[in-house]
Amino acid sequence: MDMSVQLLLERFFGVTYLVLGLSYLTWAPRWVAIYRRALEKPDLAMVLGAIPLAMGALLVAGHNVWGLSIPGLITLIGWLALIKGFLFLVAPDWAAAVMRRFPVGMPLVFFGGAFATLVGLLAILHSFVLVYRS
Numbered sequence: 001m002d003m004s005v006q007l008l009l010e011r012f013f014g015v016t017y018l019v020l021g022l023s024y025l026t027w028a029p030r031w032v033a034i035y036r037r038a039l040e041k042p043d044l045a046m047v048l049g050a051i052p053l054a055m056g057a058l059l060v061a062g063h064n065v066w067g068l069s070i071p072g073l074i075t076l077i078g079w080l081a082l083i084k085g086f087l088f089l090v091a092p093d094w095a096a097a098v099m100r101r102f103p104v105g106m107p108l109v110f111f112g113g114a115f116a117t118l119v120g121l122l123a124i125l126h127s128f129v130l131v132y133r134s
Helices: 003-026 028-040 042-062 070-090 092-101 106-133
Strands: none
Touching (some): 003 028, 003 042, 003 106, 042 092, 070 092
């Protein structure tokens, strides 16, 4: 695998997840409202599926690195995003029914925001700093 493509995708992932995580933390009430609307209108679930599908497809196509490492975590999240996006686009009614089982509220959005921020920072640290030291 071309290391420059892997590094580029890791940096893209890191910056994107950092911004997404900070958005979840900063605008949590708005994110809760968006997810609650998606429960009522599965058409919105389809729109919410486009972003993870694109992110997951990019990572699966160019960053398929497995192992107990930061790149391995990024690959795993990429596959999960691809599956989530696929299901939201192909089976939006089913995706909305699954979302109803997990009440979306401030604690869940804050947890997701903290997780995305942490993973984004780890990916940035790995791809911009640690790669150059090895």
